[in-house]
Amino acid sequence: MRALPVHLEAGADLRASLEQIARLEQASGFVLSVVGNMRQACFACPGQDAPTVLQGELEIITLQGTLSPEGVHLHLSFSDPTCQMWGGHLEHGSEVLKGADLLIGWLQESPLNPGTSAHANSPHIQVVLAEGCAWSRRTERLLNGLGLAYEVMPAGSGSLPQISIDGRLIGGYSELAALHTSGALNALIHG
Template structure:
């Protein structure tokens, strides 16, 4: 078994970051360890129809489960400012506050080369900005994962991020999709590219 350290910067989406790494590098494994804090946590409690979302200064206690190019199954536990412990299935929208350090155990990989940490990977041509909890963003990410297209995910976390993306694109809706730094549009524009076969050229 190989081990791979993964450092997540402020604003990163914890679940989507692991999903993206597994899909881009075609690796499978499980989480060996974690330390860090969150500004927002989204997790599914047993028997509930919708994920619970907490905001504030949140400390990660554990993250257990597995990942593969097909998806992840991860359980998160965390503590809030009152030292109350919460937990459930990790969902998109769980955002890093100051930093999260993970150690991943790699049990299977399709390439002969060892996996590389994300900061050593080539920047993908396709970039997508998403809002936590946005259904169209989730559909866009699902499409990109299904097509196994390398892509960089940027999560909008707060008004400052929103204004920065709005200034860059001129759009106030999400997702916002860029190819080689140029705005393509939103979800409908992404599906139009897919229907025309142009997305395949971005591999």
């Protein structure tokens, strides 16, 4: 692992800045630590169709998740001036107030066997998504944040989203997130 200290100036968009850094680094990693504040927080709460936006002097408590050149999947928690805690999925529009200092851990890529490519052993992931569905958007964010390629299938009937890996139906967003949290998704994808 390689650690990279990052300082974000006042006015920086927290998510957009981290997306740009991951693209410039062409690496995958995660947030190790963060200290700073925001003047505006934009975050997705569970079960809500639109992001929640709060303004004021907001102290960042935690920022956890993954970064890759394909996107980020980050969860933010912060407190408002009354010390009330808030949190959810970090969205664009979360603006730094005075500054933010982060430490990012970049993963070292494992060397590939000669004659193979990074996608040769990748699983075939298929997803059925619904337009305007918050759970479908979360599914896309999680897969993109993990840097996983997937095929979007035409919507049929039943509850959406639906995710299949190598032809095996694993369920919807909740099942995908549970597999990721437990580490079983990594084992399923990387064999």
